Amino acid sequence: xxxxxxxxxxxxxxxxxxxxxxxxxxxxxxxxxxxxxxxxxxxxxxxxxxxxxxxxxxxxxxxxxxxxxxxxxxxxxxxxxxxxxxxxxxxxxxxxxxxxxxxxxxxxxxxxxxxxxxxxxxxxxxxxxxxxxxxxxxxxxxxxxxxxxxxxxxxxxxxxxxxxxxxxxxxxxxxxxxxxxxxxxxxxxxxxxxxxxxxxxxxxxxxxxxxxxxxxxxxxxxxxxxxxxxxxxxxxxxxxxxxxxxxxxxxxxxxxxxxxxxxxxxxxxxxxxxxxxxxxxxxxxxxxxxxxxxxxxxxxxxxxxxxxxxxxxxxxxxxxxxxxxxxxxxxxxxxxxxxxxxxxxxxxxxxxxxxxxxxxxxxxxxxxxxxxxxxxxxxxxxxxxxxxxxxxxxxxxxxxx
Numbered sequence: 001x002x003x004x005x006x007x008x009x010x011x012x013x014x015x016x017x018x019x020x021x022x023x024x025x026x027x028x029x030x031x032x033x034x035x036x037x038x039x040x041x042x043x044x045x046x047x048x049x050x051x052x053x054x055x056x057x058x059x060x061x062x063x064x065x066x067x068x069x070x071x072x073x074x075x076x077x078x079x080x081x082x083x084x085x086x087x088x089x090x091x092x093x094x095x096x097x098x099x100x101x102x103x104x105x106x107x108x109x110x111x112x113x114x115x116x117x118x119x120x121x122x123x124x125x126x127x128x129x130x131x132x133x134x135x136x137x138x139x140x141x142x143x144x145x146x147x148x149x150x151x152x153x154x155x156x157x158x159x160x161x162x163x164x165x166x167x168x169x170x171x172x173x174x175x176x177x178x179x180x181x182x183x184x185x186x187x188x189x190x191x192x193x194x195x196x197x198x199x200x201x202x203x204x205x206x207x208x209x210x211x212x213x214x215x216x217x218x219x220x221x222x223x224x225x226x227x228x229x230x231x232x233x234x235x236x237x238x239x240x241x242x243x244x245x246x247x248x249x250x251x252x253x254x255x256x257x258x259x260x261x262x263x264x265x266x267x268x269x270x271x272x273x274x275x276x277x278x279x280x281x282x283x284x285x286x287x288x289x290x291x292x293x294x295x296x297x298x299x300x301x302x303x304x305x306x307x308x309x310x311x312x313x314x315x316x317x318x319x320x321x322x323x324x325x326x327x328x329x330x331x332x333x334x335x336x337x338x339x340x341x342x343x344x345x346x347x348x349x350x351x352x353x354x355x356x357x358x359x360x361x362x363x364x365x366x367x368x369x370x371x372x373x374x375x376x377x378x379x380x381x382x383x384x385x386x387x388x389x390x391x392x393x394x395x396x397x398x399x400x401x
Contacts, residue, residue: 021047021399024105025054025065026096026120028074028113030216030250031293033057035136036111038184040065042392053103055096058251068092068099072252074116089116097123105131107399112137118155125155132398136160136391138178142169143327149175158398160391163333164380179394182387183380185293185300192301194282207242208285208360210235211303212268214257215290216250221257223310224290229264230349231288235356236266243360245269246284248277286359286366288352291327295339299330299376304359304369306352307341330372333379338372340365 023043027036037059043050044063052064057071074092097120100108108124108131110117121133135156141149142165149170152159159178161167170178185192202208212232214224236243245268249257254272261268271280281297287305289295298305307328326332328339342351358365382390 020049020051021107021396022051022053022103022105023107023109023395023399024100024103025052025056025060025109025111026117027054027056027060027071027111028116029071030057030252032112032117032137033059033071035184036060036065036109037063038187038388039109039111039136039391039395042386042388043395045389046392046396053099053105055092068096070252074113092116093119093123096120097127100124100131101127107132107134107395109134109136109395114139118152121155132157132401134158134160134395134398135176137162138166138170141173141175142166146173149173152176158394160394162387163329165333179390180382181390181394182382183296184387185296186377186380186382187386187388188278189300189377191278192281192297194301198282199285202285202360202362205285207244208239209244209246209280209283210356210360211280211284211287211289211298211305212245212247213287213289213294213298214247215292215294216253218253218256220290220309221253224308224347225257225260227308227310227347227349227352228288229261229266231352231356232264232266232268234349234353238353238357239360241360246271246280248272248280286356288356291341291343293329296329299339299373302370302373304366305339306355306359307339307343308347308352309341309343310347311344330376334372334375336372338369 025036027033033056036056040052040060040063054065055069056065056067061067069092074089093116110121110133124131125133133156138159138161139148150173153176156176159170159176161178161180162183164180167178167180170176212228214221214228232245245266247257247268247270249270249272251272258270261270271277281301281303284303287298287303289298289305289307291307291309295305295307326337326341328341331337331339340355342355
């Protein structure tokens with residue numbers, strides 16, 4: 001019995017006769033919200049009874065969290081966007097720290113969005129030095145500003161990595177203890193993969209389905225929508241086959257997207273909600289996608305894509321400090337440039353009109369991506385334990401210690 005308690009943090013907590021563990025979670029944007037929701041479910045499965053507090057969005061609220069404030073207050077990215085919302089963001093950081101201190105939780109889990117969540121973690125560590133702090137999702141220290149890894153040791157007790165190469169990167173850079181837990185998308189691959197007939201082969205399809213994915217943050221959506229609107233018009237005019245454009249939109253930027261798209265000469269079908277988004281993925285033949293987690297969703301779904309992104313001129317100077325040659329997750333994991341990228345000055349309707357159409361025909365460009373994606377799941381594989389369950393086990397282990 002002693003060995004079982006030692007190997008199962010949940011058993012140790014229950015047998016010690018403690019109250020249900022209190023986990024404080026802080027997510028800063030939509031992708032972190034989904035990660036947090038999966039972690040909450042796994043923690044509940046592990047413990048049978050757990051209390052949650054913190055900051056999250058619709059997915060985490062669906063698991064029982066009462067968020068301190070709306071994610072839209074802090075879900076911004078980039079120097080210019082952050083500066084524009086700085087007063088609100090700083091106020092939310094201090095409000096979150098005060099809430100953690102007042103709640104006296106057993107463990108703090110910060111999820112992605114390091115500009116916000118790490119500001120919270122640093123301040124909590126000063127005011128509650130004995131509180132275990134777990135960081136779910138590694139900042140891109142392997143891409144730029146590698147010195148951040150060593151600095152994280154002061155306020156992060158354990159780091160949960162989504163990408164298989166990240167533990168080695170943190171060990172090399174002097175970062176905190178880091179475990180690869182697997183990407184939660186692995187748990188949802190059945191939702192991403194088309195059923196028979198759901199994605200007809202190109203030769204048999206009455207029309208080709210093209211996904212348009214401008215991102216989930218207001219700043220990136222605002223910059224990419226004008227480019228996408230003109231690109232869709234050009235691609236549709238040049239195509240010899242009927243095209244259906246589908247634009248999955250997250251709820252907090254959907255009004256902005258609908259207003260902009262209303263002026264486009266070619267109207268995409270806008271869908272909201274995760275079920276509709278994944279259904280669109282299963283039907284899609286190709287995609288134009290903003291850099292981010294959505295590109296990994298597309299790769300696991302087997303959808304060839306062009307990855308796009310634009311930032312402000314000031315933010316673009318960061319490229320001089322990058323230590324990687326690609327920003328696409330599938331490329332990074334596989335160690336090859338299978339997915340083409342059109343970033344910043346290359347992100348133009350002219351360039352996209354040249355890059356997208358070959359993915360809508362039986363071309364070497366299309367086959368190269370499909371073959372690369374077939375190897376992706378093996379490269380991301382973990383043991384039989386699900387990513388969320390593995391993350392939950394490590395969180396509970398930190399709590400127990």
